[in-house]
Amino acid sequence: MVEDQSRLADLRVGISLLWRVALRYRGVAAMSIVGALIWMAMVILVPYLVGSVIDLVVGRAEMSDIWPVLGLMVIAGAIQAVGISLRRYYGFKMSYRAEADLRNNIFTHIQRLAFSFHDVTSTGELMARASSDLSQLRLILAMAPITSANLVMFVVVAIVLIIIDPVLGLTASLMVPALLFTSARFASKVVGFSFDLQQRLSELSHVVEETVSGIEVVKSYGQEAQQQARLDDKAETIYDAAMGMAKQRAIYRPFFEIIPALGTVAVLALGGVRVVDGAITFGEFVSFTQYLAVMVLPLLITGWFFANLPRSAAAASRIDALLETAPDIREPEHPVRLKPGHGEVVFDDVSFAYPDGTTVLHNVDLRIPGGSSVGLVGATGSGKSTIAHLIPRFYDVTSGSITLDGVDVRDLALDDLRSEVSVVFQESYLFSASIEENIRVGDPMASDKRIRSAARLAKAHEFICGFDDGYATVVGERGSTLSGGQRQRVSLARGVVRDPRVLILDDATSSVDAIVEAEIQEALRQVMAGRTTVIIAHRTSTLALVDNVAFIEDGHVVAFGPHHELLEEVPRYAAVLATGAEVDA
Amino acid sequence: MKYMGSAGDYRVDRPGRLVTRAARLAPDLKWQFIGAIAVASVATLVRLVGPLIIRGGIDDGITEGDKRTIIVAAAIYVGLLVVQYFASAAAQWSVAIVGERYLVRLRSVVFGRLLRLDMGFYSRSKSGVLVSRMTSDIESLQEFASDGAVLALTNLLTVVGVAFALVLVDWQMAFTVFAVVFVLAGVTVLFQRQARRAYDQVREQIGSVLATLQEGITGVRVVQAFTQEDAQASTFGRVNERYFEANMAAARAISWYFPVVAFLRIIALAAALGIGASRVLNGTMTIGTLVAFLLYLDWFFQPIINLSNVYNLLQSALAAIAKLFELMDEKVVVDDKQGAFDLSEPVSGSVALETVSFSYEPNTMVLDAVSVIVGAGERVAIVGETGSGKSTIAKLIMRFYDPESGVVAIDGNDLRDITERSRTGALALIPQDGFLFAGTLRDNIAYADPGAPDEAVWNVLRAMGIDHWVRSLPEGLDTEVRERGGRFSAGERQLVALARAFLSDPSIIVLDEATSNLDPETEIQVEGALRVLLAGRTSVVIAHRLRSAERADRVIMVDGGRIIAEGTHSELVESSPRYKELVEVWQRGAK
Structure with missing residues (x-):
């Protein structure tokens, strides 16, 4: 019951979006509908002309009387062609334009939605909105003009048939609901099965993916047969789903030929008798058979349209919901200019809770003097990453405030704030572009000279120059042509190219081994010099570089001071570091 | 995708x-x-x-x-x-x-x-x-x-x-219709050519739309951190517009072809009617024949259009099957040879590489006449920089590759003479990243022996001291490992990989040590489990940490595809400056 209601609500929202979109492109849509109506008029005219020719023949007319009708038919054919062309071209144009514009809107919107949204939304889900959901919506938009013309046509043809002969006309018109219903029923059944089939195909592809990526393990244990059995199993379930679909096809498809044929039989029997009785002419009888023939395809398409409408409406309502989601982080209405300073960051009584209510930080007070560096140390889940992420406003504090050189970060224009607060993430995400373009993400206006000096600062210049293409080297998908340490240094260069007041290193060295960390160590020392730096780290070698350490437990800053002091004075601190550093066996 | x-x-x-x-x-x-x-x-x-x-x-x-x-x-x-x-x-x-x-x-x-x-x-x-x-x-x-x-x-x-x-x-009317169909065929060929070009473009462009989209989503945090939202949006807008253009090119093809087809159909109809009418009038045809002819005509055009669509499907099906055959024609290089035999049980587990050379690509020697002997039950650590060839040694022992020259042997038998079944029973590889297959924890641990009873699995877990961890999971051995993406941490995945190896009870373990830091508690568990697993077995450890080298019976240092130092940890610290350098880097990182 509830599900039905929500489905109904989906349908309403979806159709309203579809309607708004159609209105936005009304010029193009109107052209398509005009084309469809022209086409429709000719489709109705031609069988009538055929009937006229037959009547002339039966009436023993001269060929000279027949030629003009045939000429008229050819002209009607030409006009019909123009109608089809307009209908199709503008129908496509409207639907593709709407699809492209909506996809742009979705992309732009996704870019603006804050971290809190992306934390709980999978990439696949967003991809589906901007690809499969959109295509579903587009299909319906593309079919809308022809469907509206079709609907008009069914009514007009039914009226024409009934005018010619009420009994025969009504009987023949029965084909309209019969085919519409069968086609819609078939389409909705097939939609269900094809969804099922897609599901199983993707399960099979998971087996293939895991076998390929785990091939070393498979071969190491000689378990090829086990993987083969898994795959054969999935292939068999695909067979079942595909045959389920084939069954529907076998049941319904023949009807698409049988129903029009039954209509023809009805015309033959009823119409034949009426001709013999002299109620209708023989030409009208032939017109009937022709009308039945031309209506088959439009009826099938219309049935398909209405079967797919709910799915498209659901897709449209999902898209609508995404576009209606407001970003959590908003630009201030009256941004304040950033004051000159050295990047002093102050947390004043800051608490933070995630939207689901889990409180992560409790009344944190923390002052990081401009130009100094602080290491954040704490166990997983202690809240140290959150502290780092609050400074550039990836999230907003629940209470309290954070200031940068005396200005609340929420009063600064986002661009001003984030160009002065740079973050180097744990996973050094690189775009599939050249190294230079990747560094330039940090500052699109940077000169080549600045790019290179940033790379020097991050100790990346040497290895970049070692590549054949130097700075133009394209890094693969997610930077896979570079080693972990190299990726990390490129993202470090990206972080410092704009010479920010504050640099945040978010656990940037946790996933590299000791040798690579040693490579990065020197780069870190250089970029930190004279710059406010917040660094999340486990390794004592890194902590030796910072001025102060903030030790965090359960969302509280429990100790603050130089590393060596904390080591001596705070036993818990020493204990946390010790477990991480050396596990005695 | x-x-x-x-x-x-x-x-x-x-x-x-x-x-x-x-x-x-x-x-x-x-x-x-x-x-x-x-x-x-x-x-x-x-x-x-x-x-x-x-x-x-x-x-x-x-x-x-x-x-x-x-x-x-x-x-x-x-x-x-x-x-x-x-x-x-x-x-x-x-x-x-x-x-x-x-x-x-x-x-x-x-x-x-x-x-x-x-x-x-x-x-x-x-x-x-x-x-x-x-x-x-x-x-x-x-x-x-x-x-x-x-x-x-x-x-x-x-x-x-x-x-x-x-x-x-009526053959005369038929051939008139065929003449129209002949024109239709020509028009269809033209259309197909234009449409194929257009659809190739569409496929290519949808590829870049999806790639750009995915990058925009997965990289969204970086984009926002550097306020590059507008730049990303305009990049995407360009790619998206190219896709629109490609679609419209296809739409233009469709928008002339189908009208022409419809027109030709009317021409055929008019021609048939004209000829038929004159035939009926001069008495050489009945009116029923004319009507039947018109009915057939309706069934003639749609199938031709359908066939041209099916032709596209057939083309891509043939292209796909050609690619599949290409794959099936790949030669299997590493395979059981004729007369391969099983190792005699019990396998004692000695490993020998005798003057082994190997390269992945011609002219870039990865291993150059390397000889290593690992005694039964011995623990050997191999150290060296990335690209030194140390993991290649591990892969050759697993017979993932055959050496170009020289011999890799277990218990004195060339790996190439041993059956796959026997080899995989004697050896187990533990890769850097604990790899999990979809399925339950039980499936993953009993991977080498899918029929193993629960009791055997629990014995393994108890022996390795990680049974309490499994018990702490709400669904225990029935826990689905892949649910909701990475449900297990890197350390926990590692534990599963170790248990998997233990259950298969190999004589020789090849361990590629993980490089990333684990959280302290898991690290302790992994260490403990590893100690149990390696006890009494031959092991070759690709070491990334100081303590792995310290604990090995012997350390082999590889550089540029050659062994440059060999001995116990303390010997090497004394004798090899290169090794000492490496140890110092390790110490700086860890302490």
Whole structure:
């Protein structure tokens, strides 16, 4: 019951979006509908002309009387062609334009939605909105003009048939609901099965993916047969789903030929008798058979349209919901200019809770003097990453405030704030572009000279120059042509190219081994010099570089001071570091 | 994702050969296939009789004013339609059975070949391409098998049947219609050429749209951190617009082709009517024949359009099958040779590399006459920089590759002389990242012995001291490991990998140590489990940490494909400056 209601609500929202979109492109849509109506008029005219020719023949007319009708038919054919062309071209144009514009809107919107949204939304889900959901919506938009013309046509043809002969006309018109219903029923059944089939195909592809990526393990244990059995199993379930679909096809498809044929039989029997009785002419009888023939395809398409409408409406309502989601982080209405300073960051009584209510930080007070560096140390889940992420406003504090050189970060224009607060993430995400373009993400206006000096600062210049293409080297998908340490240094260069007041290193060295960390160590020392730096780290070698350490437990800053002091004075601190550093066996 | 296959670098220039080879994969389906064609032919034939009955009804009934004949004709037609329904349904069904059965076979055979191929093949190939062979390529065959084949068959039969019927009814009118169809064929060829170019563009552009989209989503945090939202949006806008343009190019092709087809249909109709009318008027044709002819004409054009669509499906199916055969023609280099034997039990577990040289690509020697002997029960750590060749040594011991020269041996037997079954029973590899298969924890631990009873699994867990961890999971051994992406941490995955190796009870363990830091508690568990696993077995550890080297019986330092130092940890600290340097780096990182 509830599900039905929500489905109904989906349908309403979806159709309203579809309607708004159609209105936005009304010029193009109107052209398509005009084309469809022209086409429709000719489709109705031609069988009538055929009937006229037959009547002339039966009436023993001269060929000279027949030629003009045939000429008229050819002209009607030409006009019909123009109608089809307009209908199709503008129908496509409207639907593709709407699809492209909506996809742009979705992309732009996704870019603006804050971290809190992306934390709980999978990439696949967003991809589906901007690809499969959109295509579903587009299909319906593309079919809308022809469907509206079709609907008009069914009514007009039914009226024409009934005018010619009420009994025969009504009987023949029965084909309209019969085919519409069968086609819609078939389409909705097939939609269900094809969804099922897609599901199983993707399960099979998971087996293939895991076998390929785990091939070393498979071969190491000689378990090829086990993987083969898994795959054969999935292939068999695909067979079942595909045959389920084939069954529907076998049941319904023949009807698409049988129903029009039954209509023809009805015309033959009823119409034949009426001709013999002299109620209708023989030409009208032939017109009937022709009308039945031309209506088959439009009826099938219309049935398909209405079967797919709910799915498209659901897709449209999902898209609508995404576009209606407001970003959590908003630009201030009256941004304040950033004051000159050295990047002093102050947390004043800051608490933070995630939207689901889990409180992560409790009344944190923390002052990081401009130009100094602080290491954040704490166990997983202690809240140290959150502290780092609050400074550039990836999230907003629940209470309290954070200031940068005396200005609340929420009063600064986002661009001003984030160009002065740079973050180097744990996973050094690189775009599939050249190294230079990747560094330039940090500052699109940077000169080549600045790019290179940033790379020097991050100790990346040497290895970049070692590549054949130097700075133009394209890094693969997610930077896979570079080693972990190299990726990390490129993202470090990206972080410092704009010479920010504050640099945040978010656990940037946790996933590299000791040798690579040693490579990065020197780069870190250089970029930190004279710059406010917040660094999340486990390794004592890194902590030796910072001025102060903030030790965090359960969302509280429990100790603050130089590393060596904390080591001596705070036993818990020493204990946390010790477990991480050396596990005695 | 669908658009990752490599661009068609294989020309489908021998369709006949491809089809014959494809047919050889499933000789047992031959009779079913012939049966399906027979049923489909019956369905088409029955359908084609319809207009002839109408003709009879008109000429003998309506024209003669005989109502009874009209009703009889209608009744016969209805009876015929019942037959037609079941014949059509049977045709749909039987063609689907053949097609889908064939696909089950094909998937199995291709995957079987993929599994037999050696690691050399895997390292040469992009994994995305391999996956796409089994997914998008076979799926394009699926499209053909499940729908295309039926459509091709029934439409082809209809076109041929209607052509025959037209000629039978009146050959002069028939050839007039054929002339129009000839024009249609020419127009269709033109259209196909334009459409194929357009759709190639569409495919290419959708690929970049999806790639840009995905990058924009996965990289969104970086984008926002550097306020690059507008720049990203305008990049995406450009890519998206190119996709729109590609679609419109296809739309333009469609927007002239279908109107022309519709026009040609009217021309054919007018021509048939004109000729028919004059024939009826001069008495050489009955009016019923003319009507029957017009009915046939309606069935002639749509199947031709359908066939041109099916032709596209067939093209991509052939291209896909060509790529699959290419994969199946890959040579299996590492394979059991004739007369391979099992190691004699119990395997004591000594490993020897004798002057082994190896390279992945010509002219870049990765190992250069390396000799290593690991005694039974000994623990050896191999250290060296990235690219030094240390992990290649591990791979050669696993026989992921065969050496170019020299011998790799277990218990004195060349690996190439030992059966795969025996080799995999004696060896276990623990890769850097604990790899988990979809399934339960039990499936993953008992991977080497899927039938192992729970008791055996628990024994392993207890022995390794990690049974309490498994008990702490709400579903215990039944925990699905892949649910919601990475449910297990890197350390926990590592634990599973260790338990998996322990259960298989190998004599020799090859361990590629993880580089990333684990959280302290898991680290302790991993250390403990590892100690249990390695006890009493031969082990070769690719070491990334100081303590692994310290704990080994012997350390081998590799550089540039050669062994540059060998001895215990403390010996090497004394004797090898290079080793000492490495140890200092390690110490700075850890302490």
